[in-house]
Amino acid sequence: MANVIVIEDVEDSANLAKKILTKYGHEVLIATNGEEALQLVNSPDINLILLDLGLPDVDGQTLLGVLRRNYGLTDVPIIVCTAWPPDAAQKMAEAYGFDDYISKPYKVVDFMDVVNKFVGE
Amino acid sequence: MPIELSSAANYTIQELVDAYNQTRVDYMVPMPMNAARLAEYIQVYDVDLTHSLVAKDQDILVGLGMLGLRPEKSWITRLGLIANQRGNGVGQALMEGLLKNSDDLCIPQVYLEVIKGNTPAHSLFLKLGFKNVRELLILRRAPKEIPKPQSKLYPMNRGDIIFHLNQRTDTHAWTNQTETLAHLKGISGFHVYTESGGHGWLVYQRTFFNLSRLMFDIDQGDPVEIMRQLLIHLHSLHPNMDTYTENIPADDPHLPAFEDFGYIEAFRRVEMYRFPDLK
Numbered sequence: 001m002a003n004v005i006v007i008e009d010v011e012d013s014a015n016l017a018k019k020i021l022t023k024y025g026h027e028v029l030i031a032t033n034g035e036e037a038l039q040l041v042n043s044p045d046i047n048l049i050l051l052d053l054g055l056p057d058v059d060g061q062t063l064l065g066v067l068r069r070n071y072g073l074t075d076v077p078i079i080v081c082t083a084w085p086p087d088a089a090q091k092m093a094e095a096y097g098f099d100d101y102i103s104k105p106y107k108v109v110d111f112m113d114v115v116n117k118f119v120g121e
Numbered sequence: 122m123p124i125e126l127s128s129a130a131n132y133t134i135q136e137l138v139d140a141y142n143q144t145r146v147d148y149m150v151p152m153p154m155n156a157a158r159l160a161e162y163i164q165v166y167d168v169d170l171t172h173s174l175v176a177k178d179q180d181i182l183v184g185l186g187m188l189g190l191r192p193e194k195s196w197i198t199r200l201g202l203i204a205n206q207r208g209n210g211v212g213q214a215l216m217e218g219l220l221k222n223s224d225d226l227c228i229p230q231v232y233l234e235v236i237k238g239n240t241p242a243h244s245l246f247l248k249l250g251f252k253n254v255r256e257l258l259i260l261r262r263a264p265k266e267i268p269k270p271q272s273k274l275y276p277m278n279r280g281d282i283i284f285h286l287n288q289r290t291d292t293h294a295w296t297n298q299t300e301t302l303a304h305l306k307g308i309s310g311f312h313v314y315t316e317s318g319g320h321g322w323l324v325y326q327r328t329f330f331n332l333s334r335l336m337f338d339i340d341q342g343d344p345v346e347i348m349r350q351l352l353i354h355l356h357s358l359h360p361n362m363d364t365y366t367e368n369i370p371a372d373d374p375h376l377p378a379f380e381d382f383g384y385i386e387a388f389r390r391v392e393m394y395r396f397p398d399l400k
Contacts, residue, residue: 009153010146033155054151056142056158061261062330062363069264069361083149088388095385096263 001025002047002119007037007063008081009056013104017050017081020108026119034058034066041071048119049078050102053092061096068097077118081106124211126218129173129185134160140175140182144201150236150388165304166198166295167191172222176202176211186215188222189295195223196295197233200242207241216249224397231397232295234368234390243391251393256371257294260384262364267357267382272319272350277310282324285310289338294368294392297336305334313350321347323355325366332359335366337375348378356382368392 004021008014009032018028031037034057041049049067053060060080067073077099082089089101102114129137138159145151154162162168169190176184183206189196197219202212223231234257235243247253277285286299295301302308302324310324319342326334332355339347356364364384369376371389 009142054145054148054153056138056153056155058330059365061263062365065263065361065363066330083147083151085149091385092261092387095261095383 001027003027003029003043003045004048004050004115004119005029005031005037005040005043005046006050007031007034007055007060008050008052009033009054010052013052013081013106016106017111020106020111021115024112024115026115034063037063038066038071041067041073046073046076048115049073049076050115051078051080051098053080053082053084061092064096064098079114079118124183124206124214125177126174126214127177128171129175129187130170132175132182134163136182137175137185140185141199141201143182143203144184147204148236149238162199163187165301166196167300167304168198172219172226174215174218174222176206176215178206184211184215186219188219190223190226190228191295191298191300193228194230194232194295195226195228197223197231198295200233212242212245213249216245220249220395220397224399227399229396229399231395232392234294234392237389237391246393249395250397251395254392254394257368257390257392258371258373258376259367259387259389260365260369260379261387262356262379262382262384264356264361264363265383267353267360270313270350270353270357272313272315272354274354275312275314277312277322277324279308282308282310285322285338286324286336289336296368297334302334302336308334311354313347313354315342315347315350318342319347319350321351323351325355327359327362331363331365333365333367335364335369339375344374345378348375349381352378352382 006017014030021028080098080101083104134156142153166189168187173187184202186200187198312322321339324336
């Protein structure tokens with residue numbers, strides 16, 4: 001079981017991610033914007049962060065940098081959730097140091113394939 | 122009951138931002154906002170809510186479009202419809218309403234930008250008389266190492282910044298026009314002079330989270346080399362800041378300098394103009 005923070009402003013997407021992760025035995029906290037995310041990441045024992053790139057108060061790329069540099073989350077895997085085409089997402093991942101990305105809209109199998117790389121089945 | 126169009130001024134910022142976010146949920150680049158960001162957007166880009174429109178289906182806001190107004194020009198922005206209202210004429214009705222509002226003010230030039238690849242919206246704009254002008258790049262750069270400067274930096278004060286922005290002779294997207302920059306808090310700028318006589322200047326906005334809105338001009342020396350020096354100084358001053366800059370023309374001769382220092386294209390827009398017959 002892992003502790004996962006889902007940073008996602010669209011309620012349906014956040015709930016779907018939570019439903020999938022909970023079904024596989026993970027504990028999930030949801031932040032709907034960058035400000036909430038910065039409060040949640042102080043929680044102990046975070047194992048994984050799922051980060052939507054489009055947030056209402058700060059974009060995901062910038063938030064990722066803040067989490068890594070200002071909050072010291074260098075060892076916590078961060079997976080980006082995006083509707084970007086794969087080549088654009090890959091390019092952004094290389095530039096910003098995301099650990100991986102999940103394409104939207106979510107497909108359960110693909111979603112868990114990526115999650116399982118970091119928290120195990 | 123048919124869809125009803127009304128002035129956006131009849132709604133609160135929170136109602137508008139909620140509607141706007143709903144229209145963008147399924148976009149590749151959703152760009153959601155909160156109320157504070159939309160309020161800033163309205164102020165910085167001279168959005169006139171009285172002439173902006175909301176589409177309503179009974180009690181539900183199903184779409185909106187905003188109109189920015191500046192002397193002799195207007196700008197259509199934040200146009201969006203919730204997914205189940207697309208393809209049934211509501212978008213065209215919103216656009217026609219916005220164009221009528223602009224034309225009623227006798228504005229001779231209407232701008233807009235559409236994300237490249239948004240074919241339904243692009244086709245609608247072409248149908249309504251807009252012409253493609255150019256492609257604009259949205260660039261990002263994650264913090265990374267940068268070489269040492271080989272030029273001298275001289276800071277600009279606000280008066281110097283506005284003076285130099287006004288001196289620019291090329292055409293700028295609405296977001297990058299002097300009127301936009303003049304509304305902003307937290308803009309900084311500097312000149313760079315090289316030993317070989319090169320000169321350029323760079324203006325930018327610094328917020329808590331990132332650097333943005335890079336505006337620049339090079340009046341002496343090799344454009345790429347002077348641009349490199351400007352970027353080296355910028356990122357030496359703010360080594361840990363993420364950078365985001367938008368609407369740089371795809372044929373801008375300074376782009377190789379951006380590529381050299383790790384800027385990547387996030388996405389691109391097509392800029393379009395319409396020159397109405399106001400007789």
